[in-house]
Amino acid sequence: xxxxxxxxxxxxxxxxxxxxxxxxxxxxxxxxxxxxxxxxxxxxxxxxxxxxxxxxxxxx
Amino acid sequence: xxxxxxxxxxxxxxxxxxxxxxxxxxxxxxxxxxxxxxxxxxxxxxxxxxxxxxxxxxxxxxxxxxxxxxxxxxxxxxxxxxxxxxxxxxxxxxxxxxxxxxxxxxxxxxxxxxxxxxxxxxxxxxxxxxxxxxxxxxxxxxxxxxxxxxxxxxxxxxxxxxxxxxxxxxxxxxxxxxxxxxxx
Numbered sequence: 001x002x003x004x005x006x007x008x009x010x011x012x013x014x015x016x017x018x019x020x021x022x023x024x025x026x027x028x029x030x031x032x033x034x035x036x037x038x039x040x041x042x043x044x045x046x047x048x049x050x051x052x053x054x055x056x057x058x059x060x
Numbered sequence: 061x062x063x064x065x066x067x068x069x070x071x072x073x074x075x076x077x078x079x080x081x082x083x084x085x086x087x088x089x090x091x092x093x094x095x096x097x098x099x100x101x102x103x104x105x106x107x108x109x110x111x112x113x114x115x116x117x118x119x120x121x122x123x124x125x126x127x128x129x130x131x132x133x134x135x136x137x138x139x140x141x142x143x144x145x146x147x148x149x150x151x152x153x154x155x156x157x158x159x160x161x162x163x164x165x166x167x168x169x170x171x172x173x174x175x176x177x178x179x180x181x182x183x184x185x186x187x188x189x190x191x192x193x194x195x196x197x198x199x200x201x202x203x204x205x206x207x208x209x210x211x212x213x214x215x216x217x218x219x220x221x222x223x224x225x226x227x228x229x230x231x232x233x234x235x236x237x238x239x240x241x242x243x244x
Contacts, residue, residue: 019184019185019209023222024185024213024216024217024222025185027163027166028181028182028185028186029185029186030163031081031085031163031166031167031170031186032078032081032082032085032186032187033081034081035077035080035081035084035085036077036078036080036081037077038077038080040073040076040077040080041094043094043098044076044094044097044098044101047098047101047102048069048072048073048101051069051101051102051105052069055105
């Protein structure tokens, strides 16, 4: 397992309260899970590091 | 790790997997989705002071991303999706393999929905927001979200030839698959 979402909202904790547990709901969640289980692209992580570094530079 | 309260960067990082999933599902294209997420991250970073600590980071990011998406769409002009007719025709035969629809078919059907309906369905059914949160994200009434979700579901059921929880597919096998998903 790579990154997991830690924003306090996981499928097991009673979210999706407004979507029935039917085939469409299941498919939507499966579709999301495919992407969520992927590693975050390096390009995106680099961007975050650059933004962070730039901010720290500016603070000095 | 060193402190209990996550930094803005850590919170952003934690929200990225779900944000990417939303971007990809909304835009239907991985190149577009990557651009959207990057732009969202830059915008979020630039206005991080406006993020209220303790509120929902995911909802805040999704709001930025969807606004970015729609302004890009307006700028670039709507790309013509001429596949819907062919797609509907292709789906007019019941799904083959034991009535279990293919994920590719599902994604294709999803992409044929109007943007506002697809978005509402994703926010409620995949991102896991409440109707109230989704209404705030989309800057519309709760009733509007409910009706968009409902129309999206009806359209998908038509396209994919499923009638809902109790009547999915045309054979006992798919019936069993469905019942299983309801078991606790």
